[in-house]
Amino acid sequence: MIATIQAWFQQLYETTGFNFTIFYDPYDWDRYVAGLRMTLFLGISTILMSLVIGAVGALLQSGPSRVLRALVNGFVVVFRNTPPLVQIFFFYFGLGTLLPDIRAADGLRVPILDNVQWAIIALSLFAGAFNVEIFRSGIEAVPRTTIEAAEALGYTRFKAYRHVVLPLALRVCLPALNNNLINLLKTTTLAYAIAVPETLYAVKQIWSESQNVLEMMLVLLATYAVLVGVLVWIMHRWERALRIPGYGR
């Protein structure tokens, strides 16, 4: 099976000149898959972290401490209004070089956080800033009277949040949240700039060595189309699963 595919693409190259090295050269294929794996790792870890950041931020924003509220607001405002690429550089070069090095097992001095970890931190903070706002407006969309009804039934503030406010808020903000997470997946390409070997990086390496820019460009477009498509599909499934019968479109 694999041999057939490889033979076919080899044939394609020899007859038409379309050189999809990754489909017959195991070395290129491995590099491509490693890149894809890194993109998935970046995507999943930043999505999870940004959700945590968003939830904690939204909680602090509705909390009693003025200092914390101001801090969260400042975080949101700054991260929403500056380019994510500069944020990544600021974190990786700016803060990364300020942190002390540690001694690795082989005796070499290595930074505490490597480029992958910095990329995850920077991207999560960037998307997290948006999530804070999304979650907060979701919570605000739950009417005061619904919370009142829960109170009248004897719910404590915490229990009312857990059983009534949060389930409703999640449903309200889901479209916006999905949008942001899909956008985050696309933004992971910026990790390329600090040499994180994700898909774009791997593909660029392949085309500069194999001189097949057009072919790899098509592979790149197709890869992201599929990745984004899959995420969109998952999100829509989730939205549908949480849909309340009788409401909405």
Add this chain to the structure above:
Amino acid sequence: MSVPDRSGTGDVRTGALPVLLPFVRPQARAARLRPVHLWLLAGLALVSLPAWAQGGAAAPSPLAVVIKWAPLLLTGFAFNVAISLMAMAIGTGAGIGLGLAMLAEGRVLPRLAWCVTQVFRNVPWLVLLFFVMFLVPFQITVFGVRVPLPDWVKATFGFSLPVMANVAEIVRGAVRSVPNTQWEAAESLAFTRRQTMWRIILPQCAKRMLPPWMNVYALIAMATVQASIVGVTEMLTLTAQVHAAEGGRSELFAPLYGFALLCFFLYCYPIDRFTAALERRFETR
């Protein structure tokens, strides 16, 4: 599906559930700059200037370096702004056309336009940029005249592609949101479809399109720094060069990139506030 929409509400207008309040544009209230945030920014600057004392007599302080190079860096920033404005102009024009194509009658044209829109919206902007940089030739020949295409022109074109797709989606969404009765009313007054679109429908939704359009602009302005990745000289490229010229001291990274953050913040934050204010005004009417 995936407009990188900073408002968070996305292209899908969240219809207000009967029992839920309308989903307010997220940053409308909380994310407003208050004096305390200026202190935060100042704190950020302080964090980024820790090497002040370490520098010693020979090396100038990070602040001095930033001040010394600020004119050059600001020139770079102006170039970013210029690229963003041009990309926005091109992308808006093309996007309106593409959006109208999606709304056109017939079968082939709308589907084709829809596919184009989806592709350019869903592919990462950086990938689109690579696409244009590597596949568009460095010069083109028009009627026997060689027109050179410098890198920055190609980059501008690369940025205008996602703008086009997002503007197309904004146009489509806005036109769709005009009640059907308007079309019927116009038709009963013997307007043609084209007249209806240009004289009745589009004027109504121009107002509605403005906030998301400005939103796209802020995004593209912030995305222009990605041009440095593909070798176009702009603010981030100059920042790296300045850093090298100052001896590549690692403690200079944070202040230099902090300066870039500050420039973009000062440019984009007012746009963001203005967008939110506009949206609130339109909502109450």
Add this chain to the structure above:
Amino acid sequence: MTRATPAATPSSTWTPDQPIVRLADVHKSFGTFEVLKGISLAVRKGEVVCIIGPSGSGKSTLIRCVNALVPVSAGSIQVEGIEVTDPRLDKLALRRKVGMVFQQYNLFPHKTALQNVMMAPIHVLGQERREVEARARALLAKVRLAGKEDAYPGELSGGQQQRVAIARSLAMRPDVMLFDEVTAALDPETVKEVLVTIRELAEEGMTCMLVTHEMNFARDVADHIYFTDRGVIVEHGPPATFFASAQDERTRRFLSQVL
């Protein structure tokens, strides 16, 4: 009904022959605007009390004070001897005794009718799910919604939703039910089905306090009627005398407008 409610607030002095709800000189201000200017009334066990009056006369605020949704500015409210104005009030204990139904139903839209009724007994009282479910089904049948257990609020009419809300409140086995203009948001044709449900409750001996605009209903069901205007009780009495021979000029004017 037996109840294992621990005496949360000193209520030992209360005996069932005393008024179950007692308001004494209750004042409430929102900012500088005084909504309630010294309200006193008493509701005995099993009594049905209707509060009527022009809009903006503080009726809703009054009824909301009774289960501490709105804190009062001055005065005293006692429910079965629990002092509602006590800052150390155990709200949970109070709200187990007092059920409330709202004008806008306020059902939880993400839960089915049955789940809406079951939620509070399980989450708040920690009762056993199976026992609660049986009771919830019985309550839905009682408000004539058997067969609608699995419908979401958005799939029900206003009148149906309001009856689910009544069942939800009853599931907590309250001693007093508060109704805050529960028919005001309903279509005329569904008003009746909700009123029938409330009337049945009243006839079973449930203590009820209603804010209502349905004068005919008030005349039929109420044991006592209070007329409020601008934050004070202008006049009160049993329906027969109240409707037949109102003394105060304001009451007469109001009645002539609504009847």
